[in-house]
Amino acid sequence: MKELHSGIVVRSGGASYIVEDEEGRTIRCRTLPGTVSDNEGASLVAVGDRVTFRAKASGTDRLEGVITHVERRNSALVRRRDIRRNRSKETSQVIAANIDQLVLVTSFSDPPLNRRLIDRYVVFAESEHLPLLIVVNKIDLDRQGVLETELETYRKLGCRICLVSASRRTGLEELRELLVGRLSAFSGHSGVGKSTLINRLLGRQELKTARTSYKTGKGVHTTSSATMIRLPDGGYVIDTPGIREFNLSDITKENLRFYFTEFLQYMPECGFSSCSHTVEPGCAVLKAVESGLIDIERYESYLALLDSLEHES
Ligand SMILES: Nc1nc2c(ncn2[C@@H]2O[C@H](COP(=O)(O)OP(=O)(O)O)[C@@H](O)[C@H]2O)c(=O)[nH]1
Ligand SMILES: [Mg+2]
Ligand SMILES: [Zn+2]
Known part of the structure; x- marks a missing residue:
């Protein structure tokens, strides 16, 4: 044959x-x-x-x-290169191809919701034209009921958010529906419950779960190479190494501001057309931050991202 x-x-x-x-x-x-x-x-x-x-x-x-x-390929998650070495002729290494959506798994607590990370993914997904789904796991730990307040900004931005508890099996049906028939790249810090969640979706212990050492920084890597897992209802999940490994080269110091969409309505009022919204006098974005119209945490994410791009170029 x-x-x-x-x-x-x-x-x-x-x-x-x-x-x-x-x-x-x-x-x-x-x-x-x-x-x-x-x-x-x-x-x-x-x-x-x-x-x-x-x-x-x-x-x-x-x-x-x-x-x-x-x-x-319709899309590709590309591994970042060491930009200090000139390897422009080298072929780019693809972590995963034909991704339909990026799924950022976060947790309400243990480790705490990381807004800087969410903002990085919002920018990255937009720059890659990939739909983003933010999954917040461990909602069973929200005993005071404060999660919705924390998510308000992202609801206003129109982000797709799915609230789950892998251990209590809450919200899994809604998540399953968002994954059916699609190829989803799962990403997120270790310890948030990615492996537990994927095992729940599969109904079997496919991935090792770990008591992770996120408190010490790196976490324990229980997944070595990207593997695609077929979901029972159709669709695939890829457990990716995470944004630190992704190539973010489409995002620059100059275009970053356009990925913070809530800035856009204020930008025409800035004194300078090329305003970076950091130190310029008459900056309308800064004014909106000061008067609470723009969430200050989002603005701080903008500054942090700007700073990291500064160090890369
Ligand atoms: N309270 C709570 N703990 C969870 C939940 N999901 C996972 N965990 C725990 O979080 C820890 C890390 O889980 P794991 O799946 O290995 O995380 P990963 O590093 O993201 O793959 C384990 O101790 C899990 O039992 C949840 O919904 N609620
Ligand atoms: Mg894991
Ligand atoms: Zn400005």
Whole structure:
């Protein structure tokens, strides 16, 4: 048997890939020199890629395949490069291809809701034209009922927010519906309950969960390479390494201000057309922050992001 099939790459490990065909079977595939890809300048094959492969039965009756063609990606999460070294000719490394939405998993508490991180994702998702879904886990810990106040700003911005408790199984149905038929990249700091949540969605212990050391900074990495997990109702989830690893090169000091959409209505009133909204006299954005019309925490995120971009260029 030697015929052409199409499938989706669900795991990438060194020189070989696991491809899931249309019947849901998984086939180990390789590439050969001369594999055709429609994605110039980026990884030849990545998790999430739709590929054509030629399969043959191996000795043990298991199918093995050779990838012959990689389809053009609709989207790609690209790994950041070390910008201090000049590697402009290097191909960019794709963490995940054909993502339909970015899912930022946060927790109400333990670790506390990280608004700086949410703001980073809002900007990043916008710059990548990826729909963002903010999942707030551990809502069982909100005993005082203060979560909605904390989220008010994001509700006003029109963010999609899903409130869940993985341990109490609250909100999982709503989340499932938002994931059906889509390829979702899950991201978020360790300790927020990503693995617990994915296991709940699957109804089995697929991912290891850990008592993480977020308090000491780094957390424990229980997921090594990006793996795509098929959801029972259709759709896939990819557990990604997180925004520190993403390439943010479309965001610059000059265009950052446009990603803070609540600034836009005040910007025409600024004294300078190129106002950075930091120190300029007559800045209407600063005035709106001072009078409480713009959430000061959002403005502080803007300054923090501006500062990190400063250090990168
Ligand atoms: N209170 C509470 N704890 C949770 C919830 N979901 C996960 N946890 C706990 O949070 C810790 C980290 O979970 P884990 O899934 O390993 O987090 P990950 O690092 O994001 O994958 C574990 O001790 C979980 O039991 C939840 O909804 N409520
Ligand atoms: Mg985990
Ligand atoms: Zn201004």
